[in-house]
Amino acid sequence: MKGEKRRNYDSSRFKEAYMKVIKDNWSVYKASKEYGIPWSTLRRHIATHGGESFDLPKLGRPFTLGSDLECKFVSYIIKMQELGFGLSVTDIKAKCYALAVQAGKDHQFNDAKRKAGPYWWWSFKERYGLSLRTPEKLAACRAVTANRQNIDDFYKKLLDVVIELIFCKSLKGFITATKPV
Secondary structure, eight states, X not given: OTTOOSOOSOHHHHHHHHHHHHXXXXXXXXXXXXXXXXXXHHHHHHHHHTTOOOOOOOOSSOOXXXXXXXXXXXXXXXXXXXXXXXXXXXXXHHHHHHHXXXXXXXXXOBTTTTBOXXXXXXXXXXXXXXXXOOOOOOOXXXXXXXXXXXXXXXXXXXXXXXXXXXXXXXXXOOOOOSSOO
């Protein structure tokens, strides 16, 4: 059975077959043939759960951080991206390692490199639909000094310059491109 995969059906088809047996009094064999689920699996779940609704357990090793901590981590990554501090893959893997150590989670990460591995990154981005974008270049000193007072001061000065340039009769203008075209 080396080349055979486990659970070649999705959970929605399994739930439909399960409900047909429980509520519509279908035979286990008929439901398994109709929905393409092994009859022994369907019979075992009906015997153990006794007609109660349930979710199929995840196959394989459990997630390192757990679903609640991973959701918070995803929201942190998205928030940082929205603030203009896009995290690289290396940053995300290092922060995940630090988070797992801080939370006291049992992990299989590389202790020598102090970061999560490539397989973790691949499965993490697949689970949450993340994609890698090249972060915008932002100087570290600008990132540190980006607070409400400095930003308000910048826009106040910018407004003064814009008003001056609107009413100026010369051909002054803004340079919007930082690289020559």
